[in-house]
Amino acid sequence: MTSVTIIGTGNMANAIGGVLAKGGASVGYVSREEAGTAPVTGDVVVLAVPYPALAGLAEAYRDQLAGKVVVDITNPLDFSTFDSLVVPAGSSAAAELQAALPGARVVKAFNTTFAATLASGQVGANTTTVLVAGDHADAKATLVEAVKAGGLQAIDAGSLARAHELEALGFLQLTLAAGEKISWTGGFAVVS
């Protein structure tokens, strides 16, 4: 059984935890208030926090996260303008996190799926698909299987370099929803 620790208790944390628990994983939560002091015991650790919180978590948990599958779900938007990302051009939050946690196996996932589509399992008439990128094939396979066990689709979208494109997709989707071009229950569906 996959053991998962989710740091964060917001909409995304609960939606992701719900999917993984439905798939049979053992899921525990660490609130952001406890983060940094509470131990993370899962083999898979989902950092379900906003981008600005990643650096502090990486510093606090660097030793404990070594060897673990660490899931970055963030969309590093400049929320004051909704017109750019705050990571360097061509880079990604996930690449930064992997650099900060060299012993961890970082995967990017869940940043292209709104919480409502994880909870419902549907984007319109389509099964919600989680896109997963990372440089560790076994880590991606663990997450892909855990998501599929929870009833969603999941696709290995390539190396951690593809996190740039996943974050571009997440950014675009957020701007479309904020601009009321799509709803927060819709967005990009993946049709295989």
Add this chain to the structure above:
Amino acid sequence: MTSVTIIGTGNMANAIGGVLAKGGASVGYVSREEAGTAPVTGDVVVLAVPYPALAGLAEAYRDQLAGKVVVDITNPLDFSTFDSLVVPAGSSAAAELQAALPGARVVKAFNTTFAATLASGQVGANTTTVLVAGDHADAKATLVEAVKAGGLQAIDAGSLARAHELEALGFLQLTLAAGEKISWTGGFAVVS
């Protein structure tokens, strides 16, 4: 009636021309062999060519394209590696084209929809959606209306800066299809 000139006669050229003609536009084609010498007469000019051909077309048609709606559909991949784009990080082919054609009203569109989904009007069970970005609201509105008249959905996805994200989306979609994670008749559907 919107008059459209499409430069190119490949799968994308034909699929785009089919949608716009279905919507009532007057559509003419210029083959790549004729390009540079044949006049472009449409109010909307679709450059349905691979990215490396854009610079030459911009130089050949700079004067004729002034004032026109010029549609860039390219995905500027490094096709030798399928692992990066050939435009500078953070930029886009569309931004380069607008810089090369300062008198034109450049819009990015059709780079996130495979030819088959334009021809069929469907991405799986979803109506195909064309995402349109540009800095000229009237140019975007012209294209959005022409696409909708042809039976597809179309969304104004923001300023020309968003062409970076649309090209990231197109790149990701191409890598997923080339890697057989999705089919060339599927891809990203937009659920509003």
